[in-house]
Amino acid sequence: MPETPVLYVLNGPNLNLLGEREPDIYGHDTLADIQARCERAAGDATVVFRQTNHEGVLIDWVQEARTEASALIINPAAYTHTSIALLDALKALSIPIVECHLSDPSRREAFRHHSYVALAATKTIAGHGARSYELAVQAALELAQERVVA
Template sequence: MPETPVLYVLNGPNLNLLGVREPHIYGRETLADVQALCEAAADGATVVFRQSNHEGELVDWIQEARTEASALVINPAAYSHTSVALLDALKALTIPVVECHLSNPAAREEFRRHSYVSLAATGIVSGFGAHSYELAVKAALRLARERSATPAR
């Protein structure tokens, strides 16, 4: 792991509409607000914060994180429930992966209760609105720092 940890925070489709789209579910914070929250929670780590509505671009960034990042936080949004491509890309990572959701998918529609991404995630944080990101960032970086402090066998 680099001396200063690098954390990728990837955001899936429609998250560019945070604050506008269904604020009763996702909150009034914008994606820029979430980015600022992540950067504040990163405690000196470098944060690479990205959003895309395109599955292939997210796959490219996950693959990039394989060699460039110490940990990954991902809010795959609707791709949670549909994307085997994201799952396969995540399975190639050896860094901590924390799946993050603003709402609690388990308390919503039946189709939202299954996440392919969860199969490759180290852990999941959901249901705390924008605060989910803060918790996910702290967890991912803690795991990354613990790994870097553990001697290789």
């Protein structure tokens, strides 16, 4: 693990539309607002913040995090419920993985109740709106620190 923690914060499809798409569910913060929240919450840690609408790109970034990151925070959006390929990539990581969601999928449509990502995640944070990301950064930093101490 690098001396200064490096947190990868990866975001899946349609999260580029935050602030515009279904604000009653996802809130009014934009993805840029959420990135700023993550960077503030991370303190001196380095935050690599990315978003893609493409599953393969997301998987490439997860694989990159294997060697470059101290911890991974991921909001895979709809891929949470559909992507076994993403699960397989996450299972290759030895760093902490924090699954993050703005809404609480367990309180939404039935098809959102199953998370493939949860099968590989160290921790899941959901349902706190944009604050979910700040909580995820705090958790990721704590988990990465525990890993260094152990």
